[in-house]
Amino acid sequence: MTAQARGLSRRLMLSRSAAVVGASSAGLLLPEIVRAQGNKLKVGFMLPYTGTFAQLGVAIENGVRMAIAEKGGKLGGREIEWVKVDDESEPSKGVENANKLVQRDKVDVLIGTVHSGVQMGIQRVARESGVLNIIPNAGVHAATRALCAPNVFRTSFTNSQPTSALGKPMMDKGLKRAVWITWKYAAGDEAFEGFKHSYTKAGGTIVKELGLPFPNVEFQALLTEIASLKPDAVACFFAGAGAAKFMRDYAAAGLQGKIPLYGSGFLTEGVLQAAGPAAEGVMTTMHYADSLDTPRNNAFRTAYAGQFKMQPDVYAVQGYDAGQLLMRGLDAVKGDIGNKAALYKAMETAVIDSPRGKWTMSRAHNPVQDMYLRVVEKGDNKVLGIAGKAVADSAAGCKLG
Known part of the structure; x- marks a missing residue:
């Protein structure tokens, strides 16, 4: 040289x-x-893409992608590399599948999931690895209660939030004695917590709690018992095909129109066609309704239908808000996902302008949101008003600041 x-x-x-x-x-x-x-940000979807919940996984992914695409298709100025794992709604594979994304694929963000049992596997991996996890559906309490974590955020609900808004509307109608019925599993137990608290606080009496193993749909014996108890109303938690069958069986037992039926919004969400006339008059509380007549929701529904050639549902909204929350955080740190303190602060303090209505994040990282009172009318969940304003989960056992 x-x-x-x-x-x-x-x-x-x-x-x-x-x-x-x-x-x-x-x-x-x-x-x-x-x-x-320079580098792409790696975002992993761990959602159900096969099986009973496949449609929900697709709706969530659509919502996330739509929210980000609306703002230029980048996160904090960085290009995105998308990675997907089908969680199969199988809890026993939860940890394994989450580790595929975190250890094998080295994702910066993990978005998932629908099934609460699978979420508990993700929760373990997220707490151990520190990867940012956004929950777009699973309502299991522990995720934002005893097992809450600074890097885990939820954009949906806890299982007790919708039913925590049931009590007052029922008592306002003079329905002072109610029977509760659900599947005996975690989601049913947690939904009952919300109902019991709100209904008894409003002055109601729970005559009896009825349950059957998940996913058993042999309701006849329990419906016969309800008829003999003659309560003022029935409140419940069911979802999916089982919810549709419960409403059909309720009507077939001669209870429709005689004993008012109330439930968590998931009772009528996505199953109105399957339930048919049996769903007419059923009252529910939920953080969203397709028929919510606001400029924000109408614009969202038009854009979603135009892009994906299908109508959005609550799962699409929760995915959309997951995308919005992620953008707020990463825009605040200009794409530097390693700046965790500033990233989490931006996500914790965000006000999300959602199709469901504006909502904020609780200290435990769960939405504080309005719950709408809805009635099934001519095959649609018609919004009657707000059943609970700014409903927050208790966050019991969460040790975050």
Whole structure:
């Protein structure tokens, strides 16, 4: 190497060293700048893409992608690499599938999931690895209660939130004695917590709690018991095909129109066609309704239908809000997902302008949101008003700030 070349090499080295020192003194490291501005951000979907909940997984992914696409298709200025794992709604594979995304695929963000049992596997991996997890559906209490974590956020609900708004509307109708019925599993038990608290607080009496193993749909014996108890109303938690059958069996037992039926919004969500006339008059509380007549919801529904050639549902809204929340956080840190304190702060303080109505994040990272009173009328969940304003989960056992 010539003396001139050595001098040029030395000057180049010194100039680079000075740049690094300068960046360090300003609180920035060059590798972080390059990574934040150049590398793609890896976002993993761990959702059900096969089986009973496949349609829900697709709706959630559609919602996430739509929210981000509306704002230019980047997160904090960074291009996105999408990675997908089918969780099959199989709790026994929860940890394994979450680790595929976190350890094998090295995702920066994990969005999932629908099934509460699978979420508990994700929760374990998220707490151990520190990866940012956004829950777009699973309502299991522990995720934002005893097992809450600074890197886990939910954009949906807890299982007790919808039913925590049931009590007052029922008592306002003079329905003072109620029977509760559900499947005996975690979601049913947690939904009962919300109902019991709200109904007894409003002055109601729960005559009897009835249950059957999940996913048993042999309701006849329990419906016969309800008829003999003659309560003022029945309140329940069922979802999916089982909910449709419960409403059909309720009507077939001669109870429709005689004993008013109330439930968590999932009783009538996505099953009105299957339930048919048996759903007419059923009252529910929920954080969203397709028929919510606001400019924000109408614009969202038009855009979603135009893009995906199908109507959005509550799952699409929850996915859409997951995308909005993620954008708020990463825009605040200009794509630097390693700046966790600022990232989490931005997500915790965000006000999400949702099709469901504006909502904020609780200290335990669960939505504080309005619950709507709905009635099935001519095959649609018609909104009657707000059953509960700014309903928050108790966050019992959560140790976050």
